[in-house]
Amino acid sequence: MTQKIAILGASGYTGAELARIIATHPEMEITALSGDRKAGMRMGDVFPHLRHMGLPDLVKIEEIDFSAIDLAFCALPHATSQAVITELPRDLKVVDLSADFRLRDAAEYEKWYGKPHAAMDLQAEAVYGLTEFYRDELKTARLCAGTGCNAAAGQYAIRPLIEAGVIDLDEIVIDLKAGVSGAGRALKENLLHAELAGGTMPYSAGGKHRHLGEFDQEFSKAAGRPVRVQFTPHLMPFNRGILATVYVRGTPEDIHAALVARYENEVFLEVLPFGQLASTRSIAGSNFVHLGVIGDRLPGRAVVTVALDNLTKGSSGQAIQNANLMLGLPETLGLMLAPVFP
Numbered sequence: 001m002t003q004k005i006a007i008l009g010a011s012g013y014t015g016a017e018l019a020r021i022i023a024t025h026p027e028m029e030i031t032a033l034s035g036d037r038k039a040g041m042r043m044g045d046v047f048p049h050l051r052h053m054g055l056p057d058l059v060k061i062e063e064i065d066f067s068a069i070d071l072a073f074c075a076l077p078h079a080t081s082q083a084v085i086t087e088l089p090r091d092l093k094v095v096d097l098s099a100d101f102r103l104r105d106a107a108e109y110e111k112w113y114g115k116p117h118a119a120m121d122l123q124a125e126a127v128y129g130l131t132e133f134y135r136d137e138l139k140t141a142r143l144c145a146g147t148g149c150n151a152a153a154g155q156y157a158i159r160p161l162i163e164a165g166v167i168d169l170d171e172i173v174i175d176l177k178a179g180v181s182g183a184g185r186a187l188k189e190n191l192l193h194a195e196l197a198g199g200t201m202p203y204s205a206g207g208k209h210r211h212l213g214e215f216d217q218e219f220s221k222a223a224g225r226p227v228r229v230q231f232t233p234h235l236m237p238f239n240r241g242i243l244a245t246v247y248v249r250g251t252p253e254d255i256h257a258a259l260v261a262r263y264e265n266e267v268f269l270e271v272l273p274f275g276q277l278a279s280t281r282s283i284a285g286s287n288f289v290h291l292g293v294i295g296d297r298l299p300g301r302a303v304v305t306v307a308l309d310n311l312t313k314g315s316s317g318q319a320i321q322n323a324n325l326m327l328g329l330p331e332t333l334g335l336m337l338a339p340v341f342p
């Protein structure tokens with residue numbers, strides 16, 4: 001039976017990406033879409049690339065009849081998301097793309113997001129959405145907390161290395177380049193073409209980026225002791241994609257072997273032959289992740305590169321993968337889109 005789907009925040013980038021992927025999903029049908037400022041508009045007018053889909057018009061969230069919905073994707077800003085999900089029926093399956101239910105510790109949420117969490121009762125039932133590491137829990141989840149896009153990239157590179165014990169846990173550096181769609185569609189001065197094109201710069205440097213909360217939580221869980229990494233993201237003048245270059249201390253061949261072993265049965269995670277490096281060009285528009293490992297001229301050091309698309313595996317593709325599990329559907333359904341190249 002086709003699953004009836006609502007997308008809350010459908011007039012944003014991740015909402016549009018959910019709709020694009022669901023266009024060819026054989027078991028999902030979009031029956032409700034919400035916008036805020038764009039409520040009342042036709043989806044095909046807001047996003048002309050989706051015009052052919054014959055989608056429902058954008059409405060306010062309170063106009064949606066959730067009794068007719070099997071699963072809601074919530075692609076709203078954090079804080080708004082928890083306020084909205086609190087008001088939804090408690091038996092409705094929800095995949096949240098925001099940061100609101102990722103951190104299990106209320107104090108950590110307040111530290112990174114600047115205000116107290118108002119729905120910790122719901123947080124307690126949320127399953128963290130890094131599919132390949134939470135698959136069994138996701139199969140029975142009602143509420144999924146999608147990961148941060150940068151947080152997903154860093155974890156795909158580092159988690160298996162922590163689990164395999166092949167790196168020094170106190171010397172991990174994540175240098176990351178992120179495409180501008182990661183910042184959402186709302187107007188911001190620093191995202192104007194004239195201010196972004198032709199240059200790049202770091203942001204949230206010096207241990208201030210919010211996704212460090214996820215790294216702290218998840219790496220420490222995997223290691224069984226506190227792990228803290230250095231992480232500097234850079235805003236790049238391209239639309240989609242994340243490339244993380246991760247510097248670690250360990251034997252490069254062992255590091256490569258650990259990634260190959262951990263991901264050998266994972267459809268979306270592709271470990272390149274030793275010495276090859278990941279590129280955003282090879283995964284754009286798809287749910288695939290590429291990982292590459294190379295040695296360094298400094299003995300006992302390695303460089304791990306990981307590329308994913310922030311709008312697919314970093315958010316909406318991951319969300320659909322998790323929704324498939326929550327709905328009892330094959331995990332890869334609708335997600336085998338080949339990357340766009342060039």
Ligand SMILES: NC(=O)c1ccc[n+]([C@@H]2O[C@H](COP(=O)([O-])OP(=O)(O)OC[C@H]3O[C@@H](n4cnc5c(N)ncnc54)[C@H](OP(=O)(O)O)[C@@H]3O)[C@@H](O)[C@H]2O)c1
Binds near residue numbers: 185
């Ligand atoms: N972009 C990414 O790569 C990425 C990756 C991972 C996770 N995320 C997370 O996913 C969520 C959505 O991100 P996005 O990039 O799609 O953002 P976006 O492009 O800014 O879209 C935000 C959406 O939320 C709606 N909205 C904003 N304020 C609202 C309110 N008070 N009430 C109801 N609806 C409201 C907007 O409606 P109107 O436009 O009609 O006003 C729009 O549909 C965020 O929490 C973000 O952190 C994003």
